[in-house]
Amino acid sequence: xxxxxxxxxxxxxxxxxxxxxxxxxxxxxxxxxxxxxxxxxxxxxxxxxxxxxxxxxxxxxxxxxxxxxxxxxxxxxxxxxxxxxxxxxxxxxxxxxxxxxxxxxxxxxxxxxxxxxxxxxxxxxxxxxxxxxxxxxxxxxxxxxxxxxxxxxxxxxxxxxxxxxxxxxxxxxxxxxxxxxxxxxxxxxxxxxxxxxxxxxxxxxxxxxxxxxxxxxxxxxxxxxxxxxxxxxxxxxxxxxxxxxxxxxxxxxxxxxxxxxxxxxxxxxxxxxxxxxxxxxxxxxxxxxxxxxxxxxxxxxxxxxxxxxxxxxxxxxxxxxxxxxxxxxxxxxxxxxxxxxxxxxxxxxxxxxxxxxxxxxxxxxxxxxxxxxxxxxxxxxxx
Numbered sequence: 001x002x003x004x005x006x007x008x009x010x011x012x013x014x015x016x017x018x019x020x021x022x023x024x025x026x027x028x029x030x031x032x033x034x035x036x037x038x039x040x041x042x043x044x045x046x047x048x049x050x051x052x053x054x055x056x057x058x059x060x061x062x063x064x065x066x067x068x069x070x071x072x073x074x075x076x077x078x079x080x081x082x083x084x085x086x087x088x089x090x091x092x093x094x095x096x097x098x099x100x101x102x103x104x105x106x107x108x109x110x111x112x113x114x115x116x117x118x119x120x121x122x123x124x125x126x127x128x129x130x131x132x133x134x135x136x137x138x139x140x141x142x143x144x145x146x147x148x149x150x151x152x153x154x155x156x157x158x159x160x161x162x163x164x165x166x167x168x169x170x171x172x173x174x175x176x177x178x179x180x181x182x183x184x185x186x187x188x189x190x191x192x193x194x195x196x197x198x199x200x201x202x203x204x205x206x207x208x209x210x211x212x213x214x215x216x217x218x219x220x221x222x223x224x225x226x227x228x229x230x231x232x233x234x235x236x237x238x239x240x241x242x243x244x245x246x247x248x249x250x251x252x253x254x255x256x257x258x259x260x261x262x263x264x265x266x267x268x269x270x271x272x273x274x275x276x277x278x279x280x281x282x283x284x285x286x287x288x289x290x291x292x293x294x295x296x297x298x299x300x301x302x303x304x305x306x307x308x309x310x311x312x313x314x315x316x317x318x319x320x321x322x323x324x325x326x327x328x329x330x331x332x333x334x335x336x337x338x339x340x341x342x343x344x345x346x347x348x349x350x351x352x353x354x355x356x357x358x359x360x361x362x363x364x365x366x367x368x369x370x371x372x373x374x375x376x377x378x379x380x381x382x383x
Contacts, residue, residue: 006278007060007093009259010086012045013270014071015292018105022139022204023166023197027272027290028069041270041292042078044299046085048269048288051304053089056267056277061090063097063256066120072102072111080118097255099124099160104150105142112150112157122160122254124193125150130180134169137214139204151187162191162254167229168222169197170214177225181232190252194229195244196222223372230368242327243371261327263320263335268306271295275306276319283316285309313338318382321364325378330358330365339382347380 016031016038064086066079083098099122100115102108112123127147129135135143142150154161163184167177184192199205199216208214217225230240238246242261247253259266268275268286271294275286286306289295299305311319317338324331333342341348343361351357356370356377370377 005057005059006265007062008056008090008265008267008277009063009065009256010049010061010090011256011266011268011270011273011275012064012066012071012082013068013268013273013288014041014066014074015069015271016073017068017070018073018103019139019141022208023200025200025203026069029292031070031073037292037296038075039078040296042075042081044296044305045269046081047299047303048305049082049085049089049267051299052267052269052275052286052306055279055308056090056265059090059265061086061092061096062264063099063259065256066100068101070103070108071100072108072115076111076114076118079115079120083119097122097160099162099254099256101126102150102154103140103142104147106146106149109146109150109153112153116157121158122162123154123158124162124164124254125154126164127151127184128164128166129169130165130183131176134172137170138166148187151184151189155188160191160252161189162193163187163189164193164195166195166197167225168217170216172217172225174221174224174228177228178232181229185232185236190248191254192233192238192246193244194233194246196226226372240328243374258327261323263324263331271305273306281310282313283311285311321382322378325364325366325370325374325381328365330360330363332363333361336364341381351377351380 015028017028018031020028020030064083098120100120101124103126128138128140130144130147132144151163165184197216199209205214209216233240233246238248240246241253245254245257265277266275268288271288271292272290273288277284277286286308288306289298295305317336320331320335321339341364348357352359355367356373358365358367366374366377
């Protein structure tokens with residue numbers, strides 16, 4: 001009997017933002033009332049999903065994730081259309097996870113009820129900080145008061161709530177970070193995503209660092225803040241199932257993000273969205289047209305808004321390594337054959353002895369110390 005087709009997740013990229021954050025390097029644009037364009041984009045996304053269904057064949061649908069950008073700016077009716085179309089194109093799991101990213105402005109919080117009615121059950125709230133000075137530095141368009149109100153509203157309306165925070169901010173102390181984490185935990189989210197601030201090339205923050213306008217914490221303080229994050233969240237009952245994601249028990253983990261980290265297939269629609277699909281010839285990468293107008297035009301002209309590329313076994317294995325080492329259960333050595341990695345490979349044994357990899361004969365797993373050096377660790381293993 002032939003094996004059934006593997007399940008998949010769906011990622012929907014909504015590129016509009018009320019304001020562009022200075023640390024952001026995502027594919028985003030200012031909102032500025034582009035009503036007609038947004039309606040056309042929603043139609044294009046739905047048409048592109050239909051084209052993907054021809055490519056994927058019948059699959060079980062594990063998750064739908066609206067990211068961006070700021071998908072909480074999306075018309076809730078369009079959100080509902082995307083969800084219903086996805087359910088019609090693929091077979092939804094009984095516990096299908098439907099997530100949406102939002103910012104905690106008062107205006108967006110006013111739309112939360114409509115988004116919940118549209119079918120969103122898990123909100124990922126980009127709080128980022130709980131003090132006004134930090135929020136101003138980060139270029140956010142909300143203050144600490146609106147963040148607190150949005151958390152309370154989201155906790156009431158959505159069955160599942162995740163809160164994003166940014167640490168290792170310029171001028172941040174360990175004591176202040178402990179207090180901020182404690183305050184956030186008091187609101188009772190089941191999932192927390194604390195991200196270390198990264199200065200991405202080409203961003204406004206990158207230019208500010210170059211001019212000496214802002215000074216990020218040094219490596220020692222950044223490492224201390226990482227350890228504080230683990231300590232505080234572990235004490236509160238959260239497990240660090242991924243480098244920057246903590247959940248209060250397995251049920252609270254982000255199913256959609258685990259799709260990426262476990263190498264499960266996913267469809268990506270919307271400008272600049274990426275996808276990964278297992279087809280007859282192997283693993284295929286899809287990439288949507290980056291600019292909104294180009295994406296809409298491509299879907300209108302060709303029926304699809306994406307290009308596809310066959311990944312070599314080495315490329316597919318490198319990607320599995322990069323993503324799989326981010327989670328606590330790592331990646332199976334059986335998936336690393338193209339990279340010639342096994343428990344007996346000298347560099348694997350050396351990294352185990354150094355305390356950076358777990359001594360596991362079945363899976364390649366980073367230790368807590370290894371997670372601190374994950375980029376270097378994956379660089380060594382992939383070469």
